[in-house]
Amino acid sequence: MTYEDLLEIEAIRQLKARYFRLMDQKRWDEWEDVFCEDVVISTPDDTGEGSDITGNRSFRQYLEPILAPIITTHHGHMSEISIHGPDTASGVWSMEDHLDWPPDSGVGQMWGTGWYEETYRKGNDGQWRIATLRLRRQRIQVEGNRVFPAERPTA
Amino acid sequence: MTYEDLLEIEAIRQLKARYFRLMDQKRWDEWEDVFCEDVVISTPDDTGEGSDITGNRSFRQYLEPILAPIITTHHGHMSEISIHGPDTASGVWSMEDHLDWPPDSGVGQMWGTGWYEETYRKGNDGQWRIATLRLRRQRIQVEGNRVFPAERPTA
Amino acid sequence: MTYEDLLEIEAIRQLKARYFRLMDQKRWDEWEDVFCEDVVISTPDDTGEGSDITGNRSFRQYLEPILAPIITTHHGHMSEISIHGPDTASGVWSMEDHLDWPPDSGVGQMWGTGWYEETYRKGNDGQWRIATLRLRRQRIQVEGNRVFPAERPTA
Numbered sequence: 001m002t003y004e005d006l007l008e009i010e011a012i013r014q015l016k017a018r019y020f021r022l023m024d025q026k027r028w029d030e031w032e033d034v035f036c037e038d039v040v041i042s043t044p045d046d047t048g049e050g051s052d053i054t055g056n057r058s059f060r061q062y063l064e065p066i067l068a069p070i071i072t073t074h075h076g077h078m079s080e081i082s083i084h085g086p087d088t089a090s091g092v093w094s095m096e097d098h099l100d101w102p103p104d105s106g107v108g109q110m111w112g113t114g115w116y117e118e119t120y121r122k123g124n125d126g127q128w129r130i131a132t133l134r135l136r137r138q139r140i141q142v143e144g145n146r147v148f149p150a151e152r153p154t155a
Numbered sequence: 156m157t158y159e160d161l162l163e164i165e166a167i168r169q170l171k172a173r174y175f176r177l178m179d180q181k182r183w184d185e186w187e188d189v190f191c192e193d194v195v196i197s198t199p200d201d202t203g204e205g206s207d208i209t210g211n212r213s214f215r216q217y218l219e220p221i222l223a224p225i226i227t228t229h230h231g232h233m234s235e236i237s238i239h240g241p242d243t244a245s246g247v248w249s250m251e252d253h254l255d256w257p258p259d260s261g262v263g264q265m266w267g268t269g270w271y272e273e274t275y276r277k278g279n280d281g282q283w284r285i286a287t288l289r290l291r292r293q294r295i296q297v298e299g300n301r302v303f304p305a306e307r308p309t310a
Numbered sequence: 311m312t313y314e315d316l317l318e319i320e321a322i323r324q325l326k327a328r329y330f331r332l333m334d335q336k337r338w339d340e341w342e343d344v345f346c347e348d349v350v351i352s353t354p355d356d357t358g359e360g361s362d363i364t365g366n367r368s369f370r371q372y373l374e375p376i377l378a379p380i381i382t383t384h385h386g387h388m389s390e391i392s393i394h395g396p397d398t399a400s401g402v403w404s405m406e407d408h409l410d411w412p413p414d415s416g417v418g419q420m421w422g423t424g425w426y427e428e429t430y431r432k433g434n435d436g437q438w439r440i441a442t443l444r445l446r447r448q449r450i451q452v453e454g455n456r457v458f459p460a461e462r463p464t465a
Contacts, residue, residue: 006161006316017233020249021270024293071294073268075232075249077385078327094330094385098268100294100301113383113408115331138334139381139410146410161316172388175404176425179448226449228423230387230404253423255449255456 005083008128012081012089012120015128020074028064032056036121036129045114045137045148071100076116087122095135108143160238163283167236167244167275170283175229183219187211191276191284200269200292200303226255231271242277250290263298315393318438322391322399322430325438330384338374342366346431346439355424355447355458381410386426397432405445418453 015034022031035056042052053059074097081091093116101107114137121131140148170189177186190211197207208214229252236246248271256262269292276286295303325344332341345366352362363369384407391401403426411417424447431441450458 001317001320003158003313003317006320007156007158009320010156010161010164013233014235017235017247017249020233021235021247024249073249073251073293075251077232077387078323078330080324080327080331092327092331094327094334094383096383096385138383158313162311162313165311165316165319168388169390172390172402172404175388176390176402179404228404228406228448230406232387 001083008083008089008122009081012091012128013079015120015130016076016079016091016093016118019130020076023063023067024072024074026064026067028060032060034130035059035133036123036131039130040132042132042134045140046135067099069102069105073098089120089122089128091118091120092116093118110140110142112137112140112148114138156238163238163244163277164234164236167246167283168234170275170285171231171234171246171248171273174285175231178218178222179227179229181219181222183215187215189285190214190288191278191286194285195287197287197289200295201290222254224257224260228253244275244277244283246273246275247271248273265295265297267295267303268293311393318393318399318432319391322401322438323389325430325440326386326389326401326403326428329440330386333373333377334382334384336374336377338370342370344440345369345443346433346441349440350442352442352444355450356445377409379412379415383408399430399432399438401428401430402426403428420450420452422447422450422458424448 019034022034037056038054039056039059040052040054041059044050053062074095076093076095078094079091081089083089095114095116097112099110114135117134117136118130119132120128122128137148139146174189177189192211193209194211194214195207195209196214199205208217229250231248231250233249234246236244238244250269250271252267254265269290272289272291273285274287275283277283292303294301329344332344347366348364349366349369350362350364351369354360363372384405386403386405388404389401391399393399405424405426407422409420424445427444427446428440429442430438432438447458449456
């Protein structure tokens with residue numbers, strides 16, 4: 001790790017902070033810009049599918065209507081960020097999210113934990129953005145009942 | 156961002172860490188010193204009022220008796236700190252708090268999320284302190300029931 | 311604080327991140343290496359005893375079978391890390407853990423908060439490792455009921 005790396009790591013930490021805050025404050029126009037235009041999003045544990053979403057516009061179009069009626073809190077913890085070159089980096093974050101659906105939805109409250117595994121790319125404008133994002137779920141609870149994983153680990 | 160900024164950012168991060176730890180450990184004498192003497196505290200979502208508290212002594216006199224019987228856990232996440240000059244800075248933190256009242260209080264457990272929007276000032280002693288603190292609540296639950304905001308957002 | 315300190319602080323932050331992630335992902339072989347071989351572990355609030363565990367192998371042998379059937383999430387927050395010399399450092403972290411036992415265990419879900427008080431040592435290989443770890447519990451709840459501390463603080 002070099003002094004230069006420290007500057008890049010802090011910039012990426014603040015990038016990820018904006019990712020969380022702008023999502024939870026539903027400031028979607030600003031939120032779009034934390035991603036590369038060709039970002040690849042992989043959330044197989046949430047969607048139950050292997051298919052990825054490509055593109056920051058597509059990801060917003062997918063997520064904004066889902067989250068619109070929901071109070072969402074997403075927190076990242078314990079970042080492990082590595083700088084690989086002048087414009088490439090990767091990182092792992094521990095993740096926790098709390099989602100609160102409206103009463104008439106019948107869904108209730110969701111709580112989950114997991115890890116983000118990400119790569120970052122610095123643009124010609126000198127800004128780091130998320131290039132790939134994979135969310136590995138550890139567990140999901142709805143109204144206090146575990147819905148993921150289906151089976152508990154055994155000794 | 157400069158290398159010098161990184162030193163200041165880390166100092167402010169540790170300042171905020173002391174704010175949380177000294178409050179939750181109820182070490183009020185030390186806690187007072189994380190603030191400027193003329194700090195302005197704004198927590199309208201908690202107090203239901205627009206009036207601010209001015210002064211670290213006043214804030215302590217207000218908060219210490221309220222929190223005395225309560226087990227409190229306050230965590231900050233995902234700091235976005237900007238250095239504006241040799242002795243001025245600002246920052247945003249995601250916030251989560253868990254408060255546990257004694258049984259005879261009839262209050263129970265509170266859980267909340269939100270954001271701190273703060274400014275910092277470096278004193279003649281070279282120490283950063285909190286100059287202004289505004290807590291924007293996102294939600295508050297008491298015993299699992301949401302009490303703030305009163306209305307859920309709708310699609 | 312010096313620029314050199316910033317490099318060491320970031321290295322120690324990422325060390326602690328590996329401590330959490332490798333434990334919660336049950337990657338015990340890698341997890342062992344975040345500790346000095348002669349690490350001293352003190353968790354009196356968990357064990358109800360004053361006796362420490364010495365050695366990273368012993369700690370693993372103690373912990374791995376306990377955690378094997380449990381989904382565990384451990385998060386650290388708000389680090390206060392001080393560098394004391396070229397190969398010695400100390401730190402305090404706020405801690406939160408969520409443990410989910412299998413249904414047939416009859417235990418259910420545990421949630422706790424507290425603080426890690428730690429020291430770190432840099433080895434001849436240039437890697438920081440945890441030299442001593444003391445976990446001070448603030449509270450433990452099992453299935454929403456507080457089991458530690460036994461008595462609530464009173465005003």
